[in-house]
Each structure stands twice: as C-alpha cells, then as structure tokens.
Amino acid sequence: MSLASAQKKGFGAILWDYLTTVDHKKIGVMYIAAGAFFFILGGIESLVIRVQLMVPENDFVSAGLYNEMITMHGTTMIFFAAMPILLGFMNVAVPLQIGARDVAFPFLNALGFWLFLFGGILLNLSWIFGAPDAGWTAYPPLSTQSPGHGTDFYVMALQLSGAGTLMGGINFIVTIVTMRAPGMTYMRMPLFSWTTFVTSILILFAFPAFTVALFLLMFDRMFDSAFFDIALGGNAVIWQHLFWIFAHPEVYILILPAFGIFSEIFSVFSKKRLFGYTSMVFATFLIAFLGFMVWAHHMFTVGLGSVANAIFAVGTMAIAVPTGIKIFNWLATMWGGSIRISTAMLWALAFIPSFTIGGMTGVMLGAATADYQYHDTYFVVAHFHYVLVGGVVFGIMAGLHYWWPLMFRRVLNETLGKLAFWLFFIGFHLTFFIQHFLGLMGMPRRYWVFLEDQGLDLGNLVSTIGAFFMAAGAIVFVINIIYTAVKGEKAPQDPWNGRTLEWAVPSPTPFYNFKQLPLVRGLDPLWIEKMEGNGKLTAAEPLNDIHMPNGSIIPFVMTVGFFIASLGFIYQYEYPIAYLALYGGMAIGIGGMIVRSLKDDHGYYVRKEELEGEVE
Amino acid sequence: MKSRMGKVKLFLLFGITSLVLAACGKENLTSLDPKGYGAESSFNIMMLSLIIMIGVFLVVIVIYTLALIRFRQKKGQENYIPKQVEGNHKLEVLWTSIPILLVLILAIPTVISVFDLADETDASSSINIDVTGNQYWWNFDYTGEEIQTSQDLYIPVGEKVYLHVKSSDVVHSFWVPTISGKIDANPENTNTMYIEAYEEGVYWGKCAELCGPSHSLMDFKVIAVSPEKYEQWVADMQNADPEEVPAEAVAQEGKELFESKSCIACHAIGSSPNAVGPNLTNYANRTTVAGIKDVTKENLVEWLLDPESIKPGNLMTGNYPELTEDEANSIAEYLLQLDHSEVTPQSIGEW
Numbered sequence: 001m002s003l004a005s006a007q008k009k010g011f012g013a014i015l016w017d018y019l020t021t022v023d024h025k026k027i028g029v030m031y032i033a034a035g036a037f038f039f040i041l042g043g044i045e046s047l048v049i050r051v052q053l054m055v056p057e058n059d060f061v062s063a064g065l066y067n068e069m070i071t072m073h074g075t076t077m078i079f080f081a082a083m084p085i086l087l088g089f090m091n092v093a094v095p096l097q098i099g100a101r102d103v104a105f106p107f108l109n110a111l112g113f114w115l116f117l118f119g120g121i122l123l124n125l126s127w128i129f130g131a132p133d134a135g136w137t138a139y140p141p142l143s144t145q146s147p148g149h150g151t152d153f154y155v156m157a158l159q160l161s162g163a164g165t166l167m168g169g170i171n172f173i174v175t176i177v178t179m180r181a182p183g184m185t186y187m188r189m190p191l192f193s194w195t196t197f198v199t200s201i202l203i204l205f206a207f208p209a210f211t212v213a214l215f216l217l218m219f220d221r222m223f224d225s226a227f228f229d230i231a232l233g234g235n236a237v238i239w240q241h242l243f244w245i246f247a248h249p250e251v252y253i254l255i256l257p258a259f260g261i262f263s264e265i266f267s268v269f270s271k272k273r274l275f276g277y278t279s280m281v282f283a284t285f286l287i288a289f290l291g292f293m294v295w296a297h298h299m300f301t302v303g304l305g306s307v308a309n310a311i312f313a314v315g316t317m318a319i320a321v322p323t324g325i326k327i328f329n330w331l332a333t334m335w336g337g338s339i340r341i342s343t344a345m346l347w348a349l350a351f352i353p354s355f356t357i358g359g360m361t362g363v364m365l366g367a368a369t370a371d372y373q374y375h376d377t378y379f380v381v382a383h384f385h386y387v388l389v390g391g392v393v394f395g396i397m398a399g400l401h402y403w404w405p406l407m408f409r410r411v412l413n414e415t416l417g418k419l420a421f422w423l424f425f426i427g428f429h430l431t432f433f434i435q436h437f438l439g440l441m442g443m444p445r446r447y448w449v450f451l452e453d454q455g456l457d458l459g460n461l462v463s464t465i466g467a468f469f470m471a472a473g474a475i476v477f478v479i480n481i482i483y484t485a486v487k488g489e490k491a492p493q494d495p496w497n498g499r500t501l502e503w504a505v506p507s508p509t510p511f512y513n514f515k516q517l518p519l520v521r522g523l524d525p526l527w528i529e530k531m532e533g534n535g536k537l538t539a540a541e542p543l544n545d546i547h548m549p550n551g552s553i554i555p556f557v558m559t560v561g562f563f564i565a566s567l568g569f570i571y572q573y574e575y576p577i578a579y580l581a582l583y584g585g586m587a588i589g590i591g592g593m594i595v596r597s598l599k600d601d602h603g604y605y606v607r608k609e610e611l612e613g614e615v616e
Numbered sequence: 617m618k619s620r621m622g623k624v625k626l627f628l629l630f631g632i633t634s635l636v637l638a639a640c641g642k643e644n645l646t647s648l649d650p651k652g653y654g655a656e657s658s659f660n661i662m663m664l665s666l667i668i669m670i671g672v673f674l675v676v677i678v679i680y681t682l683a684l685i686r687f688r689q690k691k692g693q694e695n696y697i698p699k700q701v702e703g704n705h706k707l708e709v710l711w712t713s714i715p716i717l718l719v720l721i722l723a724i725p726t727v728i729s730v731f732d733l734a735d736e737t738d739a740s741s742s743i744n745i746d747v748t749g750n751q752y753w754w755n756f757d758y759t760g761e762e763i764q765t766s767q768d769l770y771i772p773v774g775e776k777v778y779l780h781v782k783s784s785d786v787v788h789s790f791w792v793p794t795i796s797g798k799i800d801a802n803p804e805n806t807n808t809m810y811i812e813a814y815e816e817g818v819y820w821g822k823c824a825e826l827c828g829p830s831h832s833l834m835d836f837k838v839i840a841v842s843p844e845k846y847e848q849w850v851a852d853m854q855n856a857d858p859e860e861v862p863a864e865a866v867a868q869e870g871k872e873l874f875e876s877k878s879c880i881a882c883h884a885i886g887s888s889p890n891a892v893g894p895n896l897t898n899y900a901n902r903t904t905v906a907g908i909k910d911v912t913k914e915n916l917v918e919w920l921l922d923p924e925s926i927k928p929g930n931l932m933t934g935n936y937p938e939l940t941e942d943e944a945n946s947i948a949e950y951l952l953q954l955d956h957s958e959v960t961p962q963s964i965g966e967w
Contacts, residue, residue, distance in 0.1 A: 062829075062928065063829035064928065064929070066829075067826070067829060134826070135826045137826075139786075139825070139826070141785065141786045141803060142787065142826065142827060145785075145786065230803045230804045236802070236803060236804060237805075271698055272698050273702065275701060275702075275703055275704075276702075276703040276704075278703070279703065279712075301789060301797070301799055303799060303802065306730045306731045310727045310731065313730065317726075318719060320718075321712060321715045321719065324672075324711060324712075325715075328676075328679075328707075328711040331676070331679045331680055331683060332701075332703075332707065334680075334684070335679070336687060336701065338689040338693055338697075339684065339687050340689050349684070352676070352680055353673075353677060356673055360669035360672065360673060363665060364665040364666065364669060367661045367662075367665050367726040368726060368730050369657055369658050369733060371797075372654065372733070372798055373655070373662065373793060373797045373798075375797075376825055437641075440641070440793075441642070441645065441646045442641060442642065442647065444822050444832075446831060447832035448830075448831070448832045448833075449833070451835070451908060455645070531697075
C-alpha cells in the first residue's frame, strides 16, 4: 500500500484491495452496500406480504411460502439490513469523530464484516433449499418441529453474523475507550460516538444470550438434544426468555445509533450546539440500562403471572421518561436556531412526529392489561414499524444524505432526495397508521389470509397501497444514487458547515485519517475552531511516522471456512457426506485463526518524509 | 415546505380518523366495542393511555411546529450565528418530572387491573373449562359436566367462566377480542384466565400465536347464551347419544362409513375423552365447517374430499382412507343431522 492510492487500478486489484482491507472507511462502505442489498431483498419480501393481504382470502402465495416470507422479511431487515448499515456508519464516522486513525482491532473489524456478509448469504441461500418458516422469533416447538432445513439455515446464519456483530461491539468499545484524540474527553464526544459506545455495550451483553439460545436450538434440531422438547422434560418458554433478553436490547441497538445520527443532524442544520448534551448522554445510558429490564413485556400473555406482568409493565413505561428527554432536547436544539431544511434534515424532522407515535404506542403496549388485546396483532406490527422505520430507517436515510459526501465525495441530489422522502414518508404513514386499527379490530399478525366480511378489507387495501408508495420512494433513492455517481458535483470537504472532526479531514480522506492527531478543545471541536481560530484544528503532536496495520486475506478465508462448515452442520444429520464440509470448513477457519496467532504482523510505517510531500 | 408538510399531515390525520370512525370493525370481532369483562378492562386502560399519549403528542407537535415556523433560516441569514445554548436546568427538570407523573397515572390503574384479571378466588365455584389448542382447532372440555365440544364454546352470560388453557403441540393463543384479551396456550403448562360476557351473541375467536401454515385459519367462536339456555344446552349435550341411528337411509350409510372409514378413531360423538380430532357432537349446529367455512353440505363434502385445499398443514390429510364423492356425501349427510341441542347459534345472533 502506498500513498498514491488514487492511481487507476484494474478490477482485480480493486477486488483484492477490498477483500484484504482492514481500513475502517472501506469496511464501513462495504457494510452499507451489503446492508442496502439485503434491504432491497427484505423490501421485496414485504411487498409480497402486502400483495397477499391486499384482498381477503387471497391466494397470491401459499400458506407455507407466506410464513417463509414473514420470517425472512423480519430476519433480513433486522440482522442483515438495519444492523449492518448502522455498523457501517459507525465504521465510517466514529474513528474520525474521535480523532483516531483506525479502530482498535482492524483485523477483527474485517472479520466481523465478512462473517455478517456470509451469514446473510447463507440465510438467503435457504430460498433455494427451503426457507425458515417459524417467524423471526422462531418460538419452539414450532421451530424445532419445522420440517426441512429452513430453520437450520436461520440458526447457522444468525450464529455466523452474530459472532461478527459481537466482534464489532467489542471493537468499538475498545476503540472509544483507548483511541480518543488528545483533549477528546468522554464528555466532549459527539453524540453519535456516544450512542455507538452505548450500543456496543448493549451488543456485548445482549448477543451472548442469543448465541446461547441459538446453540440450544441447533442442538435440538441437529443433535437430538431436548432443551425445548416438553415430552422429554424440556421447556419451550425458556427460548422466549433467552430470545427477548437479547431481542429487546436489540431494538435499542438499532435505535440508539439512529438517535446519534439525528443528534448530529439537528445540531448541524440548526447551527446550534446540541441542547442538554449531558442529559442526552445520561438518557442514552438510562435507555440502555432499562432496555435490559423489560424483555418480558413481549411475554405478557405467556402466563408468567400478575407479579411479573406488573413489574415489567411499570419498567416498560419508565423508558418513556429518558426517551421523552431526548425528544424535548432535540426540539430545544431547533428552538432559537437557524434551521436549514436539507434532505438529511427533512428525514430528521419527519422522525420526530413518526417516532413519537411509535414511542407512545410503546407505552400503550407496556400497559399489560391493554396488551392482552394488542399482543400479536397488527397493532404491534404498526408499533414496531413506527419505531423501526420511523426511527431506524429514517435515521439511516438521514445518515446516508449527511455522510454521503464523506464516503463518496459527492453530495446526493437534493431534488431527487426530497422526492424520495415525500413518497416514502407518505407511503410509510399510509401503510402502518391504519394497521393500529386493523389490530384492534381483530386482525392478528402473521395471518396468511384474512376472511371476508370481517371489516378488515379497506384497511388492508390502504396499507398495501402505502407499501407501493414506500417502494416508489426507495426506487427514486436508488436513481438518486446512480444520478449522483454519474453527474453529481464534487463535494467540498465540509459541505454542511459541520461541527465535528469528520468534517476537518481533507477530502478524500487519507487512509491514515489524520496526518497529525488533532488537539480537541471542547464539544464540537471543529465549530470551536471556526468560531475562535482559523477553522483548522491545532495538531496535538509533531509530524511523525504513522503506524498502520497491514491488510490481510485471512478474515475472508476464515469466514469462507466457517461458511462451508455451516453448510456441513445444516446437512450432516441427513447426508453423512456433509461431514466433509463440516470438518473441512472448520479446518480452514481454525487454520486461519492459528496462522493469525502464530504469524507476527507488526504493520508498517508511513514515513514522515512521504507525509511531508502530501499537500493538504 | 413546513406548511406543505403540515397540510399533508392534517389531511392524513383527518382522512384516517374519519375512516376509522366510520367503522370500528366487525361488531362481534372488534376489541373497540367491548362486550365482556376482560375486554372492558383492557379498553379502559387503552383509552386512559391514549388520552395521555394524545396530550403529550400535541405538546410535542406544537413546539415542533412553532420551532419550524419561527427559526427557519431566512434569506440573508446564511451567516447568522445563533446563540449556542448549553441547556436549561429548569426546563430539563420540567420535562423529566412531568413524564414521570404521567407514567405513574397510567401505571397505577394498570397494575390494579393486572391483578384483578388474574384473580382466581371464585374458580372453584364457577364453570371451569379445559381449553386445548391443536393444529388447527380448539377443544373445550367442560370440567365435571362430561361435555366435550370443539370450535364452538358455549358460556352463560354474566358469569365468570374459568378457562384452563394449554396446547397439545405448538404454542397457540386464545383470543376473543370482543369478550377478553388473549392468553397463550403453551404445551408445557396450563394458563388460567376467566372470561365473562355481558351480552348474548356469537363472538369470533382467533389464534394469535404463529402455529404453522394454517395459523390464520384457526378461528373459533364463543357463543354466549342466557343462563337458562345454557342449562338447556348442557342437558341436551349430556343426553346426546352417539349410538343413535339416523332416520334417513343416506345418513345411516354415512354413520356406517363414519365407523368403517376410521373417522371415529379420531372424532368422537358424545362425551368420549378421545380428542385426537375435533369432537363432532351437535355438528348440525356448528357455526362453521373447519372453523372458517359456512355450514353447507357442499363445503363439508369439499372438506372431506380434500382438507388440505382448505387448511394447509392440517393433521387430517392423509390419515383416513380415500373417499368417493358419494361416500363423502353420505358422511356429510350423517354429520349434518347430528342436531343434539335446541339451543342453536342462529337463535343467538349473527356471526
């Protein structure tokens, strides 16, 4: 790797570069690209669901295929679309925001990405061999009894990508604890870095519960154990506990980074410091902490008893308080500011009312007695789409418009951006608002058909029409990406009048990020320099050799090994020949680990002399 | 942009609200017009939380709109630098403490009603029914009465009826929105819930936990009747004679086929505890065939010939010898004359 990376390279060289890269910026972009691909798959699945439910007793897809659609839609959107895109943003922005040259463990970072990607590929391979059909929640005994290998694919795919996510979480915790630039104290970190930090802690504590649950399910399905087999003394409800101990924090793993993105955007586009920064940080921690205390509100109807239901009801309602603090702080950030409505800001503005509705229905769901009616109906479907689309997807869209110049040195077209926004925004409310009422009118979720004459026809039709508006919005956004790539104007280094360090690095960002680590003098360091200095950051160190990690193909090879082994696990109980894949794959994977452990790789230095030659 | 956005939202809000007011859903299915104790308790908490939430939402929207109108960057303000406010202690305390208060207002009645709905002190002196969820039908076993029914659950109006709910296979959830909230049917334990209907009627019940391909076709009914009619129904059901030979020749043939084609191996008539398949006592007075179709001979014959086309993944398919159309016709004829009770759902209400 040399400094002259801007030189034209052949396709093979570029491919090799991406396969071996450990650069957080490239990994971030790969996360986002792969996440976007899975987002499209999940979107197509959702359209199939909505077409099936357009009219009563429709037979667009069969009952079995429908259950596969809902399972794959949920699993894909949560694990392979929303999470990787957010991890992508973390990769792209956090090291720059805290003034670091890379993440703490670049090798692990690459490994995490490849594990996620091959997990996603494995899951979607199941479309060829029979997809999982027990819902993304995979409650046993339905999931243990599910015929075919669909649920095996679900287990192995999530195990693979879950390991990757766990690595990402650990990596960001260490990065943020150890690699902040001089002067970047915790309470000077941008809010997106804060939410990344808290999210990583959530990942660290939540994912192991799911890993355990998946192992139990894997043993039950593949090795004849009986953890969930009631006839043999097992217990199926324990899966629901393990699943939700993970899956409730998972919601916060998704929404907290989105909160971080919105905090950056409200502040930048109101040209104002974030209102109540300290309470924002405090609220983030409180949400994360309470997020672990409320999992059983997904289980109010399981029959845990009134004491458990009462405690979890009150705990759930309590989350409204820190979330409310955040909403009011954002409003107060806008208040008295100078608000510019760019597309990024438009998505952020749309988030406030949409997410407020989602949050409120969340409190309503927390009231256990009322939840006996809401539970497992379209009311719940409406609620979590208001949170996950109105919160997370809006956050992703805002983040894409906001950081696009940082990632691709182009500003996304504003006209197309706003068109996409309006289509998607109107479509979103059309699709999901009515679903609250469908649920209350007696439509349970995961229904392949609804019967005639039950007063559900109109609502479902409206919802389906809305889904097509959303699809149109997504298509316009894709057109915008292509248009911007072909015709877009080159972005300046700091297109939005930014306040944080990622807008202080030259464009394109050098692979070492900062020639000299910056000296941070307070919250919003770039803004401080704009107001008090010459708009440039003071260096915190003399120009020196920069130590950088070497690229490596090992993460990719290891992942391919584990991927092959997963296929072996899936098929070994039916075809003994699959043991070949199992052992072979594990040999490759573990071999990679051994090579990595034994081979010393000290990285390399970018020489001071080379750096001096670089023009800013 | 802001006024346009406001208009769109207003339009959406009005459009959808009027749409909803026009129809709260089907009268005997919706949870928005409760006709039972559990549904009413849920509805009250729902309305309390909704009122609080709408209040909070309005406050947010007013501040939001004012901020957008007042502080939008105007032409010539490109270089204006607003005051960089760090925070405001008083405001932050205010918007922390008010939500805490609101949450308390909602939490107290919620906790009270959670305990109220789980109260089982009257169980021993009330009607107790064992409810079993199966792929994809419901079995109801009236404790101490020697009555088994499936799909149609008869209860007296104005009395607490205790349901002891479990599953024979995967997790299901018992839900009759107009009468009561839901309770899961787990394979490993029995959950108890009481229901009390205020008015006579035939109410739709739904399975609310994904249980396989025909999850959406696992409907059932709760038929709430006056206490006198309930007594009558109990007596009629207890007097049902499974050996009774039908008057008509076709139905007689149907009875023989019912036995020789091994239908009887899974389906009991009378109070036999055999519950492999739905109990067929009083079949002529069922509200539906297979939980979803109207009770007609054509539908029943169609079901007997090819249940898979009606309920994918059901456990009847392939577990009985193939039937000719004539044979199916005879069996249908036999089942549809099993009129064991004078209390018919038609006399109670529509569904």
